[in-house]
Amino acid sequence: MKLIFAQGNPESDYALSRHNVGFLVLNAIANQLKTKWITKTKFHAIIAESTINGEKALFIKPSTYYNDTGVSIRKLVDFYKIDPTSDLLVIHDDLALPFGTIRVRSQGSDAGNNGIKSINSHIESNYTRIRIGIMNETHSRINDATFVLSKFNAKELSQLKESVIPQTIDLINKFCSNSLEPTSVKIAE
Numbered sequence: 001m002k003l004i005f006a007q008g009n010p011e012s013d014y015a016l017s018r019h020n021v022g023f024l025v026l027n028a029i030a031n032q033l034k035t036k037w038i039t040k041t042k043f044h045a046i047i048a049e050s051t052i053n054g055e056k057a058l059f060i061k062p063s064t065y066y067n068d069t070g071v072s073i074r075k076l077v078d079f080y081k082i083d084p085t086s087d088l089l090v091i092h093d094d095l096a097l098p099f100g101t102i103r104v105r106s107q108g109s110d111a112g113n114n115g116i117k118s119i120n121s122h123i124e125s126n127y128t129r130i131r132i133g134i135m136n137e138t139h140s141r142i143n144d145a146t147f148v149l150s151k152f153n154a155k156e157l158s159q160l161k162e163s164v165i166p167q168t169i170d171l172i173n174k175f176c177s178n179s180l181e182p183t184s185v186k187i188a189e
Contacts, residue, residue, distance in 0.1 A: 001055070001056045001057070001058065001080060001082060001087060002052075002055055002056070002057045002058070002082075002087050002088075002089065002175065002176050003057075003058050003060060003073075003076055003077070003080065003082055003087060003088045003089070004026065004029075004057055004058065004059050004060065004089050004091070004172055004175070005060045005062070005069075005072075005073055005076070005088065005089065005090045005091070006022030006023050006025060006026045006059075006060065006061055006062075006090075006091045006092070007019070007022045007062075007066055007069055007090065007091065007092035007093065007113075007115040007116075008020035008021075008022050008023035008061060008062070008066060009065055009066050009149075010046075010061070010062070010063045010064070010065070014149065016151045016152055016157065017148070017149050017150060017151055017152075018093050018134040018147065018148050018149070018150060018151075018152060019066055019093055019148045019149055020093075021091075021092075021093045021132045021134060021152075021160070021164075022061075022090075022091035022092050022093065022132070023061050024160060024165060025091055025132075025165050025168045025169065025172075026048070026059045026060075026061055026091070028165045028169060029059060029169050029172060030048040030050070030059055032169070033048075033050040033052075035048040035049060035050045035059070036048060037061070039063070041063075042075065042079075043060075043072055043075045043076050043079070044062055044063050044064050044071055044072040044075065045060045045061060045062045045063055045072045045076070046060075046061045046063060047059065047060050047061075052172070052173055052176035052177075053173065053176050053177040055176045055177065057172075057176055058076075058080075060072070060073075060076060066114065066115045067114040067115055067117075067118055068118055069115050069118050069119055070118035070119045070120070070121055070122035070123070071118070071122065073088075073090075073119050073122060073123060074122040074123060077123055084123050084124070084126060084127040085126045085127065086178075088123075088127040088128065089127070089128045089129070089130065089172065089175045089180075090116070090119065090127060090128070090129045090130070091129070091130045091132065091168065091172075092113065092115060092116065092129065092130075092131060092132070093131075093132055093133075093134045093148065094111075094113070094131035094132060094133050094134065094135075095113075095134060095135055095139070095144060095147070095148060096111060096133075096135065097131060097132070097133025097134070097135060098133045098135050098136070098186065099133050099134055099135060099136045099156060099159075100133060100159060100163070100164060100186055100187055101132075101133035101184065101185070101186045101187075102130060102131070102132055102133070102164065102167055102168060102171070102183075102184070102185050102187065103130075103131040103133075103183070103184040103185075104128065104129070104130055104131075104171060104180060104181070104182050104183045104184070105128070105129050105131065105182055106126075106127075106128050106129075106182055107125050107126045107127065107128075108125060108129070109125065116129075128175060128180065130168055130171055130172075132164060132168065133186075134148070136156070138150070163187045164187060167185070167187050
């Protein structure tokens, strides 16, 4: 079993925010696979289940706020008795990467990301991550918190739909077939 966990904030006001790019990816793959979201309060999450390349996969959107997602992931890892090193994939935005950049890493520090800091405090840091770049020229005019909670502009939403999200879904498929390798690609401007 694979847990595909996206960082984000649960309220609809944040649906198209930069912090919720992981939720956008999981919404797209769940739609492709025609699976439904079910609220699981004991896990503090909304979960969709499917099979990818013969592997059972749970897509997880935590119902906690971004900075407390470690609570949800700890409950899931314990309940399903999965090994985070091989069976957990976390998808999150990355303020240090330019928009359109996707980076895959098998472990690492939180690099200032409070959601990853929460996860690392609950399960250590040895799990695979897909980091999706959100940085653009607007960031220089506003603070970090305001920027990550701001919505993507129309051009960025189009690029997410056309290239970033499909590329990320391809990486999820590779993760589920145990063929995902660390990489960094820039696929949108």
